Amino acid sequence: MIYKNYPMVSNVVFGRGSFDQLEEILASKRKGRNAPFIFYVDDVFKGNHWLTSRITLSYKDKIIYVPTKEEPRTEQIDQLVEDVILEFSELPSGIIGIGGGIVMDVAKAVSLMLTNKGESKDYQGWDLIKHPAIYHVGIPTISGTGAEVSRTTILTGPVRKLGINSDYTPFDQVILDPELTKDVPRDQWFYTGMDCFVHCVESLNGTYLNAFSESYGEKAFELCKEIFLENSLSDEEAQDKLMMASWHGGMSIAYSQVGVAHAMSYGLGYLLGIKHGIGNCIVFDHLEDYYPEGVTIFKQMKAKHNIELPQGICADLDDDQLNTMIDVALSLEPLWENAIGKNWKTVMTRQKLLELYKKM
């Protein structure tokens, strides 16, 4: 058996208000007047002086707001890379992502594609990246996906929704400032938090499980239960703990794999543009046959926070559309092998997937 050699985030700062340390952290990384820092910022913060006034721009540094209605596409990444190359005479000193999973993935992907030739769609997969990325920093403003700690960057390309998985993908620096999550809308807070919860259930119930993933997964699972089911935490404590749950949940799947909910959610995302967090919730709600304990807890959390999930989203799809979703889901072989075992193809038939999708 060959075990993964997992690349870790190089440096991490944790603490409320630690966002203010960004300027000092970047200072030693500047390569010159013509090598800017580029800040990709979730466009929800446009006009939010509390956050943007704390980003110091020098020389040719630039803030670029990233729309987050839709998840990142490969052509969007290629365009952002081209924009940087056309605008600046030198490669950037660094790429900084400030936002949720979408912005984290944009920052990771751009930093990789600035040093690797060609189109990003050609790097969707495992270990296709040849050259180290530009120095890149991740600053999450919502907790749950674990994108701040992972070695992938999920992109929707012309033929698949799949990450650029590489040893060069993880951030060189992460700043975990839970205060940045204080204004996340309630529904998004729930969906993204549930992304973490679902990670943990899939990791802990997977055939790839090992003591490394288990220890991280169990901790994140416990934190999620404390945050979403108990009434004992202050808002600040809950923000702090959810940021750590996201981190540990990310580390748990880093060393194992996700499962049925993620595979099917990728299908929904690819065809219908349904975002990852809510997509996981919509799918997971129907997976009691695969994750009975996890789904029971999930339904308790959903009830406690009065979350109404969309219903009937697949009701009007035609056969071609359903087949496309099934194709996308089934293409994620490691996820199915983790969830069900080596014989997964005999268990998870197209018919069974079709029935599941039709319930949603």
Place this chain on the structure above:
Amino acid sequence: MIYKNYPMVSNVVFGRGSFDQLEEILASKRKGRNAPFIFYVDDVFKGNHWLTSRITLSYKDKIIYVPTKEEPRTEQIDQLVEDVILEFSELPSGIIGIGGGIVMDVAKAVSLMLTNKGESKDYQGWDLIKHPAIYHVGIPTISGTGAEVSRTTILTGPVRKLGINSDYTPFDQVILDPELTKDVPRDQWFYTGMDCFVHCVESLNGTYLNAFSESYGEKAFELCKEIFLENSLSDEEAQDKLMMASWHGGMSIAYSQVGVAHAMSYGLGYLLGIKHGIGNCIVFDHLEDYYPEGVTIFKQMKAKHNIELPQGICADLDDDQLNTMIDVALSLEPLWENAIGKNWKTVMTRQKLLELYKKM
């Protein structure tokens, strides 16, 4: 408030048998025929074919066995560095430590001192290192200290027992192969495991605690209870989990601090050469006033595993010796501030320390 920017281990492999991946990992790091890999190996493995036959030596690579009766001293590090410089025409391609906390610290210290001029005693402290270390790999063969994940390397110097704390200290690569711990003697297994348990108690009950350290510390604490108090685990599961407890316990104190037991244990180590694990146990056994819950659990663990700690080790010390221990312990100001708070000097008097030491 300024938060620590913590440097992480760059790459980690986890799994039983993963030690066999060392050769492949090193292959891409070789700088040439005259730049050897130097393997510092705990001398308990001398003649242990099961382990040593799995270390592949090429060109000028060399195994150096490290005696582990005593903890590393600064002059020992300086001598090891001089030996390397005199023997080889080029700097090594890498330094690999295979052993317990002592060997981890030797590997870290040598890799730092090969690129930083002068004597290692001049670097005992915080952030005195100027240049990046040689590529260095840590492979623990006993679990508990967390040395595999920390940014320090504890050395006994002419005037103090104190680590070289720096951003360049953490390993570039760690291989966590729990199988390597299978032959650890029972008493050492307990003492070193308790080092982890004591870390967690000190971190979780310290004034420096934050959600980052808390999440790691709680997980390691739970794992220690499962391993040392319950009967539910197979030997292999217990080895796997203790290796993860060590890792998480190390991360917990990385971002907070240890406390009373560590400060006093450093005094015992400096004066009497008592090793860190057993020293922590001897001290912690008397700290019910500071860590009531932790000490109660510790005594249960001690009883369950029939551990008899040495008694009366300070009975014959004279005043000068006792004062030296008290000086060493009190010099570790961050540990006391973490344990007791900013007013610690009014609480932890020399008299109180004297009384505690005299009980041991």
